[in-house]
Amino acid sequence: MASATFLSTLSLANKNYLLLTPTHAYAKGYTNNFRVSNLPSIVVRKEGSVRSQGFVAMQEKGGSTLSDDSRTKTPHVLTVAGSDSGAGAGIQADLKACAARRVYCSTVITALTAQNTVGVQGVSNVPEDFVAQQLKSVLSDMQVDVVKTGMLPSVGIVKTLCKTLREFPVHALVVDPVMVSTSGDVLAGPSILSTFLEELLPMADIITPNLKEASALLNGMQLETVDDMRSAARLLHNMGPKNVLVKGGDLPDSSDAVDILYNGHNFYELRSPRIRTRNTHGTGCSLASSIAAEVAKGYPMLSAVKVAKRFVETALDYSKEIDIGNGPQGPFDHLLRLKSHSQACHRQQPFDPSDLFLYAVTDSRMNKRWGRSIIDAVKAAIDGGATIIQLREKDAETKDFMESAKACIRICRLHGVPLLINDRVDVAIACDADGVHVGQSDMPARVARTLLGPEKIIGVSCKTPEQAEQAWVDGADYIGCGGVYPTNTKENNITVGLNGLKTVCMASKLPVVAIGGIGVSNARAVMEIRTSNLKGVAVVSALFDRECVQAETRKLHEMLLGSNIGST
Ligand SMILES: Nc1ncnc2c1ncn2[C@@H]1O[C@H](COP(=O)(O)OP(=O)(O)O)[C@@H](O)[C@H]1O
Numbered sequence: 001m002a003s004a005t006f007l008s009t010l011s012l013a014n015k016n017y018l019l020l021t022p023t024h025a026y027a028k029g030y031t032n033n034f035r036v037s038n039l040p041s042i043v044v045r046k047e048g049s050v051r052s053q054g055f056v057a058m059q060e061k062g063g064s065t066l067s068d069d070s071r072t073k074t075p076h077v078l079t080v081a082g083s084d085s086g087a088g089a090g091i092q093a094d095l096k097a098c099a100a101r102r103v104y105c106s107t108v109i110t111a112l113t114a115q116n117t118v119g120v121q122g123v124s125n126v127p128e129d130f131v132a133q134q135l136k137s138v139l140s141d142m143q144v145d146v147v148k149t150g151m152l153p154s155v156g157i158v159k160t161l162c163k164t165l166r167e168f169p170v171h172a173l174v175v176d177p178v179m180v181s182t183s184g185d186v187l188a189g190p191s192i193l194s195t196f197l198e199e200l201l202p203m204a205d206i207i208t209p210n211l212k213e214a215s216a217l218l219n220g221m222q223l224e225t226v227d228d229m230r231s232a233a234r235l236l237h238n239m240g241p242k243n244v245l246v247k248g249g250d251l252p253d254s255s256d257a258v259d260i261l262y263n264g265h266n267f268y269e270l271r272s273p274r275i276r277t278r279n280t281h282g283t284g285c286s287l288a289s290s291i292a293a294e295v296a297k298g299y300p301m302l303s304a305v306k307v308a309k310r311f312v313e314t315a316l317d318y319s320k321e322i323d324i325g326n327g328p329q330g331p332f333d334h335l336l337r338l339k340s341h342s343q344a345c346h347r348q349q350p351f352d353p354s355d356l357f358l359y360a361v362t363d364s365r366m367n368k369r370w371g372r373s374i375i376d377a378v379k380a381a382i383d384g385g386a387t388i389i390q391l392r393e394k395d396a397e398t399k400d401f402m403e404s405a406k407a408c409i410r411i412c413r414l415h416g417v418p419l420l421i422n423d424r425v426d427v428a429i430a431c432d433a434d435g436v437h438v439g440q441s442d443m444p445a446r447v448a449r450t451l452l453g454p455e456k457i458i459g460v461s462c463k464t465p466e467q468a469e470q471a472w473v474d475g476a477d478y479i480g481c482g483g484v485y486p487t488n489t490k491e492n493n494i495t496v497g498l499n500g501l502k503t504v505c506m507a508s509k510l511p512v513v514a515i516g517g518i519g520v521s522n523a524r525a526v527m528e529i530r531t532s533n534l535k536g537v538a539v540v541s542a543l544f545d546r547e548c549v550q551a552e553t554r555k556l557h558e559m560l561l562g563s564n565i566g567s568t
Pocket residue numbers: 182209210211247248249250257258259272273274275276277280282283284285287309312313316
């Protein structure tokens with residue numbers, strides 16, 4: 001058996017099995033419910049698969065093997081931990097970390113804590129048999145790759161977990177030996193130490209104690225330096241886990257956040273700059289969950305730990321300004337999404353189609369020709385009555401574009417005018433613009449919607465009813481239809497004319513803005529097609545290829561008002 005390799009066969013109980021190496025089996029997603037570390041015995045699973053002496057055996061199906069694509073696999077972490085009502089640590093942190101790291105996370109809750117940024121005000125343990133019931137519900141049904149443990153508040157719960165894991169082996173076990181919260185409150189007392197050491201640690205693929213927890217596991221050993229952390233990692237490794245990560249978040253006088261990883265052969269000193277912030281509640285839980293997430297995706301332990309640490313560091317840096325609770329330790333934002341909503345910084349209203357009324361589209365070449373900055377151009381257009389701005393900077397360097405975009409966004413927000421970016425979804429995200437406008441050969445609107453989220457504005461250039469229908473299906477907010485008239489701003493652009501515009505407007509389920517060669521002289525003819533979803537005109541040259549942008553915009557604005565566009 002020991003010499004068996006991938007595609008050897010094994011007969012057992014009149015059934016044929018294929019033997020795969022654990023790595024191979026895991027890469028194919030076969031090893032859910034199998035523990036790939038070295039279990040000496042053969043475990044027969046109800047699916048008809050066995051796990052034997054370092055190999056995974058898959059039952060042959062009707063003479064043919066399971067194909068690689070027989071099941072697509074979503075990486076899955078099960079966290080067995082306590083609830084934190086303040087949602088900075090515990091189960092809540094685990095769910096957020098796994099979501100941010102893009103793996104599915106199921107939850108077995110071991111205790112409820114009444115907790116906030118000040119500390120832990122109360123703890124209520126979940127009865128042991130109900131922890132067992134939750135474990136069984138998840139593990140008997142779902143394909144869990146990695147179990148991650150946090151707060152395990154009683155000997156009974158630790159024993160229940162170990163017993164269940166023997167019954168339902170998984171690919172890897174990440175143990176965060178949570179004992180004392182950073183606020184100093186006890187989450188698992190010293191009575192569980194011996195069960196931890198004897199039963200759980202030897203099953204673990206990695207344990208992630210902080211300084212206090214490493215010290216508690218090592219009989220009160222003093223840990224004050226990086227060298228002490230190395231010694232602790234070596235001693236803890238002797239207790240059976242495959243890897244030990246001693247975390248140095250609380251290392252005194254350290255300008256770096258230093259963690260030591262030891263795998264029994266090598267030490268790795270993982271350093272990152274210490275982020276100056278009060279919002280570090282839940283860093284330990286989040287780190288362990290992120291390690292579990294990376295392992296569930298199939299990464300080796302060292303890479304998993306490195307990525308997880310970088311994730312925590314990035315999230316802490318992003319969350320420096322977050323202001324939640326009055327205690328000494330606030331939560332951070334795993335999804336890098338929380339913002340402080342102040343009037344000046346954010347557009348408050350959802351997209352309003354009437355914003356398309358006078359749509360000013362900037363052009364870098366025209367600005368250069370007239371010697372004005374993009375910021376001056378935007379200011380002038382807004383002063384003249386533009387109701388929405390699009391930055392269309394085809395030749396700008398990305399860095400310059402971002403800087404101008406940020407400045408323009410500030411101006412637009414002050415005036416309640418939405419600002420969209422042409423084509424560059426990356427720039428729109430980086431600057432937190434109000435949305436993007438994409439052409440038929442740019443990023444598809446559906447992909448842009450996924451990247452930008454549900455509330456940003458997305459516009460799509462369309463020439464035909466089919467394209468208009470696709471824009472609607474893809475989740476766009478409006479379409480731009482043109483060129484209505486010939487224009488110099490686009491080479492080889494097919495002109496759809498007023499008839500083409502009308503056809504698209506009649507077919508479109510989305511509001512429409514007309515574009516292409518439109519100015520004061522012909523805007524009236526455009527408006528006179530009078531379909532209710534034509535909401536305005538988008539203009540480039542007629543505003544920006546002129547000496548006074550503000551005056552030209554005002555003229556067009558007055559003209560449009562006189563013609564009552566979009567009101568029919
Ligand atoms: N201020 C910080 N800046 C950057 N990384 C930090 C900071 N505080 C903690 N970390 C990192 O967060 C992870 C959790 O560490 P730690 O806070 O020591 O654990 P615990 O939350 O269990 O006490 C470690 O990788 C540590 O290096």
